[in-house]
Amino acid sequence: MDKAPAARDRGQAPRIVALRRLGEEELAALNEVGQVDYFEDLNEGNREAFEAAMASAHGLIGGKLELDEAMLERSPNLEVVSTISVGYDQLPLEAMNRRGILLCNTPDVLTETTADTAFALIMATQRRLVELSCMVREGRWTSHVGPDQFGHDVHGKALGIVGAGRIGAAIARRGALGFGMSVLYTARAPKPELEQHLGAEHCSLDELLARADIVCLAVPYSDDTHHLIDADALARMKPSAALINIARGKVVDETALIEALEQGTIRAAGLDVFTREPLDADSPLARMDNVVVLPHIGSATHETRAAMARRAVDNLIGALVGEGPVNAVNKASWRAGRAS
Incomplete structure (x- = not known):
């Protein structure tokens, strides 16, 4: 049977394990509140x-956290x-819930940067930037470009999110605001502000x-979104459409995607x-000109x-010695564990 962590004395400084992606300032902040064991990386020599x-x-904090039920x-x-990421599909959330272990992540702070990356991929696929740069x-640029090198406009197209x-x-x-695109979106409920x-x-x-002329995936990974984009979904797209994935790899059936790109089911x-x-x-994805x-x-x-x-440091410190974290995935389960 899963057990919640034993209650820690108020005067007892927490012991913290830090793994990857932390600089001197972050480690100094953690050392002010507890005893820190820092692992810059994990390997056979230090496991x-x-x-x-x-x-x-x-407390455990870091990027690319390696944690399972064992x-x-x-x-x-x-x-x-406290994970230095938004996604947490690699962590055993149900087991953590049963034990009353709090999981914190870092939404908000990476929103705009990740959206920039998505739009960079949109521009690159539409205008064939990588292919033509190569x-x-x-x-191989020996004459004026012609239709064989032409790309496709971004402005005015239908963007599906x-x-x-x-x-x-x-x-x-x-x-919508930068390129005059019409926007289609899926969500569990309508978003009136959009x-x-x-x-x-x-x-x-x-x-x-x-x-949609461009389909952009921005969903979290879960059982419900596993291979959300499969052969049937790809077949429903326009032959001229491009697929953009900045979500998680397993949202797409890669075998089906490779076949769709090779056969011209979608363009890029x-x-x-x-x-x-x-x-x-x-x-094959690494060798295709249209990818x-x-x-x-x-x-x-x-x-x-x-x-x-x-943000991850603030989450951890807030949870261990403060009034609570800035961002918590399962605060209700944690509180239940604290009370039991």
Whole structure:
């Protein structure tokens, strides 16, 4: 049976395990409130030390956190996990809920940066920027460009956004206000603010796929969104359409996507995320001229990564010694665990 962490004495400084993506300022802030074991990375040489630190840890913070139910079993004092990310599909949330362990993430601070990345992929796929840049670099630009090198306009096109949360809404703003695009979106419920300010239209996924010139995925990964875009969904898209994925790789059936791109079912794809990361070097996606691939850089700017780390530190400190975190995924489960 799962047990909630044992209550910590008020005067007891928390023990904190920090993993990846933390700078000197963040580590200094953590050291002011507790004892910190920092692991810049995990490898075979330090895994035993990491697991020993987790055995007495009250808090875990970091990027690309490695945590499963077996580790929870070996971390009886763990109260808070603070991930330097928005997504948490790699973490055992149900097991954490049962144990009353709080999970914190970092929304808001990466919204605009990730939306920038999405729009960079939109521009690159529509105007064939990577493909044509390679043509110049490789000395294949020998005459004036003609129809074989022409791209497609972005302005005035229909932008379909699958998932109109913070990031999806930010992409919609860029499309509608910056490029005069019509916006279609899917969401569990209509978003009146998007419709009022951007003229966005709430519709079903099937209708969005059929009407959009560019389909942009901005949904969290879950059982419900696993392979949301499969062969049937791709077949419903326009042959001239492009698919943009800045969500999670497993939202798309990659085998079906490769086949759709090879057969001309859709025209192009811009991908920042993949089923397996790093992407295999021999993946067809890495060799296709009509695909733009990025190494999962959605939030990868100096400014945003620093802001994410600061937010994660604030979350952890707020949960362990303050009035509460800034952002909590499962606060109700945590409170229930505290009360039991």
